[in-house]
Amino acid sequence: MEATQELDARIRRRRAELEAAYVSDGVDGRDLLAGQHRLAHAYRAARRFDEAIRWFTEAVKGSVDTFGENHAETLRYRSSLANCHYAAGHTDLAIGMFRELYEARLAVLGEGHPDTMRSRGSLANALESAGRYREAEVLHRRNVGDREDTLGPEHPSTEASRRNLGRAAARQN
Numbered sequence: 001m002e003a004t005q006e007l008d009a010r011i012r013r014r015r016a017e018l019e020a021a022y023v024s025d026g027v028d029g030r031d032l033l034a035g036q037h038r039l040a041h042a043y044r045a046a047r048r049f050d051e052a053i054r055w056f057t058e059a060v061k062g063s064v065d066t067f068g069e070n071h072a073e074t075l076r077y078r079s080s081l082a083n084c085h086y087a088a089g090h091t092d093l094a095i096g097m098f099r100e101l102y103e104a105r106l107a108v109l110g111e112g113h114p115d116t117m118r119s120r121g122s123l124a125n126a127l128e129s130a131g132r133y134r135e136a137e138v139l140h141r142r143n144v145g146d147r148e149d150t151l152g153p154e155h156p157s158t159e160a161s162r163r164n165l166g167r168a169a170a171r172q173n
Contacts, residue, residue: 049088098123
């Protein structure tokens with residue numbers, strides 16, 4: 001019960017912040033977009049996925065209009081939206097969104113960028129959830145290699161990628 005009250009209080013705070021940003025920024029301001037994004041995260045934490053998706057979508061649209069399709073903020077908001085769909089159980093939709101996001105980050109940031117690897121890992125995890133283990137394994141394997149090259153073999157992200165690879169490989173059997 002206490003956790004629910006905390007989440008409801010967070011949603012109320014985020015809504016108040018968003019209203020203040022709207023008053024100060026208007027409909028195109030950076031603070032407004034960040035406020036929409038924070039409110040969406042509050043709804044997601046409360047497992048109120050429909051409302052979270054609505055606000056993540058608003059943040060993505062506003063960011064595209066303000067910054068462009070492949071701006072870092074837009075890509076971050078798109079990632080949050082895809083992850084919310086995934087958490088809501090919309091796996092097939094999330095796979096498409098993760099794939100588009102991965103391709104955009106690959107084109108803009110390059111293969112070894114941490115955000116590109118994170119997007120590749122999210123895509124691999126969603127594919128694995130959909131039972132597409134071979135595809136997931138290929139992406140996890142690339143993440144292990146890229147993370148070893150950029151972060152080193154002992155880095156926690158490299159180790160997590162190695163565990164993800166092992167899990168996907170084991171599930172094929």
